Amino acid sequence: MLPPALVLAAVATGIVPGAAMLASARWPHRSPAAAIVLWQALGLGWGLAAVGALAGFGAVGGSFGVAFGAVAGAARALREADLRKSAPTLLTIGRLAFLGAGALLLTLLCWVLVAAAARVFLARHRHRTLLSLLAHGDPKVPGALVVDHPAATAYCLPGLRSRIVISAGTIDLLGEAELAAVLAHERAHLRARHDLVLLPFSALRRAFPRSAIARRAQHSVALLVEMLADDRVLRHRPARELAMALLRFGASGLDATPSGALAGAPETDGEMAVRVSRLLTPVPRLPRPALALIAVAAAAIVAVPATLLLLPL
Amino acid sequence: MDVLWDSDGPLTVRQVGAMLTDRDLAHTTVMTVLDRLSKKGLARRERDGRAWLYRPTASREAYVTELMLHALAQTGDRSAALASFARRVSEAEAKVLRRALESLGEITRN
Numbered sequence: 001m002l003p004p005a006l007v008l009a010a011v012a013t014g015i016v017p018g019a020a021m022l023a024s025a026r027w028p029h030r031s032p033a034a035a036i037v038l039w040q041a042l043g044l045g046w047g048l049a050a051v052g053a054l055a056g057f058g059a060v061g062g063s064f065g066v067a068f069g070a071v072a073g074a075a076r077a078l079r080e081a082d083l084r085k086s087a088p089t090l091l092t093i094g095r096l097a098f099l100g101a102g103a104l105l106l107t108l109l110c111w112v113l114v115a116a117a118a119r120v121f122l123a124r125h126r127h128r129t130l131l132s133l134l135a136h137g138d139p140k141v142p143g144a145l146v147v148d149h150p151a152a153t154a155y156c157l158p159g160l161r162s163r164i165v166i167s168a169g170t171i172d173l174l175g176e177a178e179l180a181a182v183l184a185h186e187r188a189h190l191r192a193r194h195d196l197v198l199l200p201f202s203a204l205r206r207a208f209p210r211s212a213i214a215r216r217a218q219h220s221v222a223l224l225v226e227m228l229a230d231d232r233v234l235r236h237r238p239a240r241e242l243a244m245a246l247l248r249f250g251a252s253g254l255d256a257t258p259s260g261a262l263a264g265a266p267e268t269d270g271e272m273a274v275r276v277s278r279l280l281t282p283v284p285r286l287p288r289p290a291l292a293l294i295a296v297a298a299a300a301i302v303a304v305p306a307t308l309l310l311l312p313l
Numbered sequence: 314m315d316v317l318w319d320s321d322g323p324l325t326v327r328q329v330g331a332m333l334t335d336r337d338l339a340h341t342t343v344m345t346v347l348d349r350l351s352k353k354g355l356a357r358r359e360r361d362g363r364a365w366l367y368r369p370t371a372s373r374e375a376y377v378t379e380l381m382l383h384a385l386a387q388t389g390d391r392s393a394a395l396a397s398f399a400r401r402v403s404e405a406e407a408k409v410l411r412r413a414l415e416s417l418g419e420i421t422r423n
Contacts, residue, residue: 123383130379131380147380149377149380165384167384208410243417244414244417250410250411251407273410
């Protein structure tokens, strides 16, 4: 039997190329919801395995699980260091180093999540305050707020007091049916709280700004969430309206956007075209067996590190 | 806030109240609202004798720009604070989309 710490380290390492494969795969566009579940499993599984591996290397072996073993390991190391009053052994130092690194990683992961949530909350609050002063309703877009600006934007501000915002430029740009499709898309975001899906991935990206895989994960999930909202619109409205709205948005390009913020090329090149072609020439959803396989894989990715962490082996 | 934006100079509470003629507001109500605006940093106030003078911190246009920038600033890490319908696209992609739009429009017309 391999030591659990080694298995956890292997899982954490293996998840990285797995995530890269998922990021470049084509099938997620066919079943975005399944792909999002898999992304969440990969993220959670990686966090558990990485923290668990570090803790496992510092843990006391034997009949404890990794989590309790780590606590026992820390306690023993501290006791030894304290009681003997002599120089701690190399083993003790190594053990403490691993435990410290594990604790640091766990703290970092929790902290970035809390910080991201706080930042988002404050940004939304500020945005809502300004909206309450600047935006007004319009009969053309029932349930949405209008900001008088010529650039085309449409977005939603998720939260308990959610808002859908449309710029005057958008109202000029789109026809009635297209506007309705845009509103339906935003309502789908709000109803399904897609912002909460995206939050951990944004937080992870901020925690590891140099990591290509954290960036790709966040991109993939953001696009998948858009596709989910697109699909939701299709239940009640023809795909053409939404596709036309997307095309008009894209074609309006950078005209009339406020200068200053939009330096550099967007990282999201090609996304719009992917969404449009997905709407106009729909691909069949993944078959049931494939979806079942994804569900099993997702469950395993989380369950294996969780089991190793908690169960004594 | 609209009254402050539309005014040329700073206003006292009484002047703001006088301009809100369509709504019959008590002096204290106007005072409370202006006080809250200044606490939120949206209006600035200065003493003028016994009265406070209020002026907007930034112009209406500046705030609209702030909103739009927030909505459009999807470079780097996309702010999770809000979800845009469509991200901004590069000029190259805009061209491709424009072409697609034209061909799609022709299909509809025929």
